[in-house]
Amino acid sequence: MERSVVIAGFGGQGVILAGKILAQAAMDSGLAVTWLPSYGPEMRGGTANCTVVMAQESVGSPIVDEPTALIAMNLPSLDKFERTVASGGAIIVNSSLIDRDIEREDLAVTKLPLNDLGASVGNMRAINMIALGGYLKATGAVTLEVVKDAMAHMLEKGGKSKFIQLNVKALDAGYNAAQFRP
């Protein structure tokens, strides 16, 4: 079975890093994986997104017509990608910034007030990890533990160890706030 997720939001919301951490965790879980960023001029202050594809054996196309999940961190991302999600797939929406309902009725919707949760964990820059935690609970794509390890490893390598605790807290906050959907 192939899983794919589009993580989309404003530049600065950390969607690119969230995708990298998920990809690293997928690799650490023994899965084949690709991570593909948007790298156009839209990255400068506009919207950014990345696509992660995970499979047991090998990943063919790194771009997908119908991702099995979408993490929409803002309204333009939801507007752009809602219609593309595969039927039966999952949507994680940032209800702090998106006040409209999801039009699709064939998707499992997880609404997370990312900005409010960000304030409660004490740092707005951790909302990408809150969203990722929610995605993990909603899809079971990889385990929360392996994602925490991947995140800690990547922050360590980048000389940012002091942010590991915050991001663990953020992953937990998103995971605990979301509903499990088998």
Added chain:
Amino acid sequence: MGEKVLMRGNEVIAEAAIRAGCQCYFAYPITPQAELLEHMAENMPRLGRTFVQAESELAAISMVYGAASVGVRTMTSSSSPGISLKQEGISYLAGSSLPAVIVNVVRGGPGLGDIAPSQCDYFQATKGGGHGDYHMIVLGPSTVPEAGTLTMLAFDLADKYRTPVMILADGMLGQMMEPVDLPDPVDITTLPKKEWATTGAKGRDPNIILSFDLDPEVLKQMNLELQRRYRKIERDEVRYEEAQTEDAQIVIAAYGTTARIAKTVLRMARDEGIKLGLFRPITLWPFPYEALKKLSQRVQTVLTVEMSAGQMWEDVRLAVAERADTPFYGEMGGVVPTPRGILNEVKKYAH
């Protein structure tokens, strides 16, 4: 081989070049290959090797000419508009029989184009973008790990045939990340000695490297020698991959990123009962004419898919001739064909 690491295509090409023993790297930055240059900037000086961010693409390719002349493994990289600027130098490298590796992380063109993935430089790479009767070996990696193995191979082939070799990638391959098992480093002291290199003539006759002779008869002989070498490369170095072609009625001919996307299309088509296969040239020059000719004798349709207006399509039609239908599907300007888009094209030919 070590354990797997998650790396960008651009970084893997750079790291593979380092592990292949590249001693001198010269380049001028351009998107979408900037991470390649950055990886070299970070690691080459640390290893005591040479990294120069040149003042221009022309300067960089000329520095490659100099480094190749003294016999060290050398590389430059750029993206489409920058590669156009390097064509004079590539022609000189070919004319002087100098080994070098040139990486083109192709973006949309023509002109300044954009920074999105494209395969619109196929003609330039495979048919001689510079002047004169020359070819260079052109390798088209399809995945991030393969970008590494083909970069290692590029250095070996360059030395073996004393020719420039191009890695023809694209923006998507350069930017995406994938787990990769990095190849072991080459011990450069074990490489064959380059007796022709201009390393100082103390105690021997001078070696002379140039692509110039005013006597047409002499220049003709030099050209004949190049052509003999090209025929040998065509005979011995053709590489390609076939996937699910055994029972295929339709075959997609695609290389690089497009071939990788086509692998998903194979699965989708098979689920719908369409007998679809894939023919993927790995060497774009020399093109695998014979293998595709053979394959075309037992299929109905060879559908070429490219991120271009139909450049490799010309080589596909040369190989297939009238043995099968040869339709084309392409996207231009940095638009990447999606699996569903390709599948819809395939369905036009499935009966």
